[in-house]
């Protein structure tokens with residue numbers, strides 16, 4: 140979709156969105172599998188230690204992994220059942236992660252809501268503590284622990300909390316459905332986020348291809364003078380932190396700095412609703428809404444899914460794969476992870492499962508750079524992706540860092556625009572790993 144005159148950022152692309160496959164599908168509970176694999180580390184930060192052993196009985200919402208480190212988020216059981224094993228299991232990125240395997244009981248009781256303080260009486264510190272206890276993390280993909288984000292440096296006061304309600308990644312529709320079905324819970328979550336950081340203003344940024352959500356959320360904030368809904372241009376990656384801040388406030392987060400540097404905090408729709416649930420009932424983050432979609436999924440759907448559910452169960456629940464399914468991705472097409480087999484398990488940051496037929500899979504081979512600078516013009520971080528690739532090809536890690544490999548947030552825009560089909564993000568990931576390894580020495 141072309142520029143529509145709404146607020147936006149500089150750079151970016153307009154890929155086919157394909158949202159219509161699932162945007163009209165109401166959220167329904169996914170089947171509970173007989174066995175779940177819950178990784179102990181689903182966040183950015185220190186690893187958790189297991190709190191359970193094989194043979195232990197667990198309840199829905201029981202904490203099963205934790206550490207004392209501040210930058211971390213505990214993990215909870217998503218079902219009632221028995222711990223079968225605690226062992227290293229390959230996750231969706233291919234990394235081996237210590238995981239708790241749980242055999243689910245055939246009868247699943249609902250989560251027992253806890254007696255909580257009235258929301259209006261919660262202090263900033265209490266809200267942060269609730270977020271920590273509930274294991275809240277960013278649910279848009281990055282999985283940064285929420286309580287850490289809610290604790291900016293004392294000399295960097297936050298005046299604005301922005302909700303990333305753009306859902307700019309093609310195909311995905313789970314945030315759209317949450318806004319249509321739970322707009323009041325979203326606003327309550329935003330109010331808690333604002334109180335946690337003492338921000339005077341809240342903004343919910345929604346792309347212009349979700350006007351039905353704009354209407355619902357506007358109605359939910361009609362009695363909230365400090366919260367507004369901002370309609371944003373339909374452009375990828377409108378919802379990434381720095382681009383959303385630039386679009387909504389005009390402020391620029393300097394390279395290598397966090398949003399608090401410019402007085403902002405960004406959270407996504409799912410995280411705000413999860414905070415509201417945790418504060419009102421004590422419910423930890425053990426289930427989430429995600430989209431199972433793509434032209435090679437028979438019945439695209441939005442499901443409420445228990446963390447630890449194998450993605451094969453969700454594909455089956457969405458009617459199964461079409462015969463021509465060629466590529467399976469965990470997440471969206473721009474930032475997701477390709478899967479060779481449907482063996483991975485859902486984590487807190489899983490926003491979707493995508494199955495594509497051959498005509499939507501790019502199998503063209505990488506060529507040499509033709510110096511067209513299309514990647515430079517489109518990069519929303521104002522980087523020179525072509526130079527980063529060149530440095531990586533020469534294994535010149537200092538140059539790769541100089542050209543900003545660390546500031547790249549792997550949005551995939553450069554690869555999308557590149558006529559030479561260069562997979563820039565793969566090069567950037569390599570550069571980041573090498574730079575980090577060199578700094579450790």
Ligand code: SF4
Pocket residue numbers: 517518519520521522523524546547548549550551552553554563564567
């Ligand atoms: S260099 Fe990084 S931030 Fe820039 S377009 Fe490419 S993937 Fe996105």
Ligand code: SF4
Pocket residue numbers: 507508509510511512513514515524525528553556557558559560561
């Ligand atoms: S878009 Fe591709 S071919 Fe063009 S300058 Fe960038 S890397 Fe080179």
